[in-house]
Amino acid sequence: MNCPYCENKDTAVLESRVLPLGEGMRRRRECKKCTKRFTTYEKVVNLDLKVVKKSGGIEDFDREKIVKGIKKACWKRPVTEEQMTDLVDDLELKLLNRMTTNVPSCDIGKMILSRLKKLDDVAYLRFASVYLEFASAADFAKLITSLAN
Numbered sequence: 001m002n003c004p005y006c007e008n009k010d011t012a013v014l015e016s017r018v019l020p021l022g023e024g025m026r027r028r029r030e031c032k033k034c035t036k037r038f039t040t041y042e043k044v045v046n047l048d049l050k051v052v053k054k055s056g057g058i059e060d061f062d063r064e065k066i067v068k069g070i071k072k073a074c075w076k077r078p079v080t081e082e083q084m085t086d087l088v089d090d091l092e093l094k095l096l097n098r099m100t101t102n103v104p105s106c107d108i109g110k111m112i113l114s115r116l117k118k119l120d121d122v123a124y125l126r127f128a129s130v131y132l133e134f135a136s137a138a139d140f141a142k143l144i145t146s147l148a149n
């Protein structure tokens, strides 16, 4: 979402309000560069995305499920609702821009991990511990060490 005043890409969401009757979302944003404020309306679209699981099974993309997993990882961490919403929005957008509607679950996991890493180390490790299915404690320790460097 570019700032309409200076075209800067980096804007912060100040407030999100779900409109009644599934009409979409109203967001109050502030440009991080020129600090001017503006409002955007986002229409909720049904994502026609399928997730291909490790087992080979295919299921519908479920935003709620992803949000739940991220919230669990961010429990009692200094990550705001807004940051989590932005993360999932960003993820959805990236997935929508792909040429295919079938996305491997491991791709989604990796995309979430790379974003969580920027937000909070602990949340990142929590999500990684669930998602990456470490073969041993040593593998997990390796990941922690890599964060410290």
Ligand SMILES: [Zn+2]
Binding pocket: 003, 004, 005, 006, 007, 008, 031, 032, 033, 034, 035, 036
């Ligand atoms: Zn601006």
